[in-house]
Amino acid sequence: MVISAIDGMGGVGKSALAVHAAHRLAERFPDGQLFLDLYGFTQGKAPRDPGDALAALLGGLGVPPQRIPGDVDARAALYRDRLSGTRTLVVLDNAADEDQVRPLLPAAGGCLVLITSRRRLTSLDDALPLSLDVLPVDAAVALLREASRHDTGSADESLWHQVAERCGRLPLALLIAAALLRTGGKAWDLRRLLHRLASRRSGDELAGYTVTGRSLAAVFDLSYRELSQRQRLLFRRLGLLPGPEIDAYAAAALLDADLDEADLLVQQLSDHSLLLGAAPGRYRVHDLIRAHARTLAAADPEDQREQARDRLFAYYQHTARRAGVLLDRVPRQGPGGPAPRHAPALPDEQSARTWLRVERAGLEGAFEQAHGRGMGAHTVALAAGLAQIMVTDGPWARALAVHETAAGHLGDRRGRAGALTDLGRVRRLTGDASGAADALGLALRLHAEVDEPLGRAGALVELVRVRHLTGDYAGAGEALAQALRLYRGLGNRHGQATVFAELGRVRYLTGEFTGAADALTRSLGLYRELGNRQGQATALSELGRVHSFVGDLAAAADALARALELNRELGNRQGQATALTDLGAVRRLAGDHTGAADALAQALQLYRDLGHRHGQALALAESGVVRRLAGDHTGAADALTRALRLYRELGHRGDEAWALNHYGTLLLAMGDRPRALALHLRALAVHRELSKHDDEAVSLEGIAECHLDAGDTVHGADRLRQALEIYRRLGMRPDADRVRARLTDVTGSGRSS
Missing domain, CATH: 1.25.40.10 (Tetratricopeptide repeat domain)
Structure with a gap:
């Protein structure tokens, strides 16, 4: 005997799938097909008693009423005897639980049983589970179109997709939406339907999902009523979630509960198909389920809801800032305030990065909620927690918006100073050197006012990187000297190692390759003293670049190989x-x-x-x-x-322009000189705007080669001389030597003028 147990949230299409499968498989079961609705989750009806269900099944098998035994066990024995040796297909729809189903299962092989239930029937050991999720978007749109039979005229295709997504791609919601279109006549179109679905009459967020005889809220209520009190409380708290997923830690924060209890409650909601499995230990909350949870939660005391939200935000921001400290190369202020009752360990960079990526949607949602509700401290702290992953993963336009918002909160000067430092960093990455310098200058003043030397040192390091962009290497050196004094005063050797690494970069950008190697070697030594192998790997990578700049490719390869080995050991x-x-x-x-x-x-x-x-x-x-x-x-x-x-x-406009130079060189090699020249000119304009002088020289080289390819030696040589002057000024000797040699080939002279 084969038993398949189909579970899923209300309205996901379990019964439809079972009936469809039964029709497709009917020829394989020539001895008959039985279908029985067990009323496990049916409005206005109690679940069928197993004895009554057996009587109905025996009647379907042709047993006269007078021959059906009165005892449940006797009925079950007769039912199994009738099915023995047959190939019969049995559909048990809408089961309440395992106890209701067990007496209805045949005893011998040859039969197929399809069971549907909102609950995951975990103790039916012989059943093959099948959990249904919502439809893929294309299938959802197809169902909506077919069921509506509505002429939408020249409606934009995107409107169909918007309706499907508004319905959460849940089949029942799609059928309700389709019914509104199908029966509404010419007064209805997709835009009016979207407006209807978004309606919030009488505080019911699912009010728009109702037609005669069908109500999405009523369907979800049937599942809610089956929950225990603690399960119901967690369900209502789902309405406070700022993101699409939940785990035991977030549930513990929402309930102020022990982690084991929270984990069990989350699993139980999943077993009731009110949560969808997303990854080990993580569950997705369907948008419409969450909307219903918000409706139910509105009846809870407001102070309890606010306390739950505050605990959740505190958990998110504290853990995110801990993760950020692990990821940032510059020593960073850890989270303030008390730690949450429960939080993941995050023992290393990899675990920190993974947690931030998994929780990013929730963190951003919490940030938006906190800002919208005027929760300034949470807004600033959540922005700080998001800083590292936004820099790594982008998009930087979003990072700019988050940090600009956080930097605008005037009440917390310490937090605002940190937000301004993060804002300065993102502005630097997007090429806005002037805006970055402004933000960092204000951050430095605020750090000084609140006597925060660690934050001030970090802002100085960021300022150094801005001055790299503008070619203000003297100013960069001055900022590094200040940062070094601060870190030495704090006894923070990690910070000192960071400063020496930055000093190495400043020196190799100004052509002081011996000094750069010395600074990076000191950084490497400090990291070794600290036992910081990640810092060692970073310093070795920078040393590899220095050796590469001076043409010592063997030493460069050796340093980079050691950096690679360390990073592999660290995972x-x-x-x-x-x-x-x-x-x-x-x-x-x-x-x-x-x-x-x-x-x-x-x-x-x-x-x-x-x-x-x-x-x-x-x-x-x-x-x-x-x-x-x-x-x-x-x-x-x-x-x-x-x-x-x-x-x-x-x-990233600067790196985009850098890649445009490479593309221009490729196009010239392929014989497309006009496009190559256009790309190099575009790159040149960006590099000059961003004061990226080394890449400006690369653009000039590319433009020169386009002119030379066209036989224009005068303009080609002039652009080469401009590039050579930049390389000389920056101390980039191998590049200067290359351009000088090219000039000699072109003009017979390597002079720059």
Whole structure:
């Protein structure tokens, strides 16, 4: 005997699926088909007693009423005897629980039993479970169109999708919406339907999902009534969730409960099909279920709801800020205030990054709710918790909006100072050096006013990075000196190591390669003293770049290989991806195109696994260069196109322009000089606007080659001289040597003027 137990939320289509399957399978069961509604969740009807259900089934098998025994066990024995040796299909629809179903199961093989229930029938050991989710969007739209039979004229296709999504792709909601269209005549169209579905009459968020004989709220109420008091409370608290998912930690915060109790209650709501499994330990809340929960929660005392929301937000922000401290290379202020009763351990960077990515939708939803409700402290703290993952994953336009909002809260000067520092960082990443400097300048003043030296030092480090962009290396050095004094005063060797790493960057950008190597070596030493292997890996990666700049490719490859090994030992996939990307560039410079392609392919896969779009773009752009050099112009164009798309989605104009230079070089190699020149000119304008002088020189080189390809030696040589002057000023010796040699080829002289 085969038993299939189909479970799912009310209205998801369990009965329809069972009936459809029964029709399709009928020929395989020639001895008959039985269908019985057990009324487990039927408005106005009590669940069928097993004895009554057996009587109905025996009647369906042709047993006269007078021959049906009065005893339940006797009825069950007769039922099983009648089915023995037959091939019969039995559909037991709308079961209340396992106890109702067990007496109705045949005893011998050859039969198929299909059971539907809103509950997950976990103790039916022989049953094969099938949990239904909502429809895919295309299927939802198809059902809506077919059931409505409504002429919508030239309605935009997107409106159909909006209605389907508004219905949560739940079949019952779609059928109710379709009925409104089908019976409403010419007075109804999709826009009016959307308005109806959004209506909130009498405080009922599902008021629009009602037609004669059908009410979505009533369907959900049947499940709610079957819950215990604690289960009902958690269900109502689902209405406070700012995101689409819940786990035991969030449930514990909402209920102020022990973690074990919260975990059990969440599982029980899932067993009642009021939550949908999303991942191990995590459950998705359907939008319409959450709307019904909000309606029911409105009857709870307001102070209890606000306390629950406050606990949830406190859990989110505290855990997010703990995660941010683990991820940020600059020492960061940890979360303030008392810790939540229960929170995940987050022992390392990988676990911190994973938690932030999993919870990001909830964190952003909590931020929006906190801001909308005037909860300034939560708004600022949640923005701080989101800072690291927004920088890593983008989009930076969203990060700007979040940090600008948080920075506008005037009550908490300490929190506002942190928000301004995060705002400065994102403005720097988007190329707004002036705006970044303004935000960081105000952050520094606020940190000084509240006597927050750690925050002030962190803002100074960010200011250094802004000054990198503008070429103000003297100012960057001054800011680093101040930050170093602050970290030394605090006895914070982690901060000192960070400063020396930044100092190394400043020095190699100004051509002080010996000084850069010295600063990075000191950073490496401090990280070793601290036992901070991640810091060591980062310093080694930077040393690899310094060696690459001076042309010592063997030393560069060695440093990057050690960085890669450390990151592998640590399980830091992002660090591995960074080291592999740099190693790919070094191998490219050494002429090892095969080795470069291999390293970049590994880096790209790691970035994809991490969902790190900025890293993916960088690896793709480098891959495009390698493929061009190897003669694979088609592959190069594909890689660079994908890199450019990612940079645009992230809003990273500077790196987009950097990739445009590579694309321009490729187009020239392919013989498309006009497009190549246009791309280099576009890149040049962006680099000048953003004061990215090293990339400005690369654009000038590209423009020069376009002129030279056209036979215009005068303009070509002039652009090469401009590029050479920039490389000389920045101390970028290998690049200056390359351009000087090219000038000699073109003019017979390497002079810059």
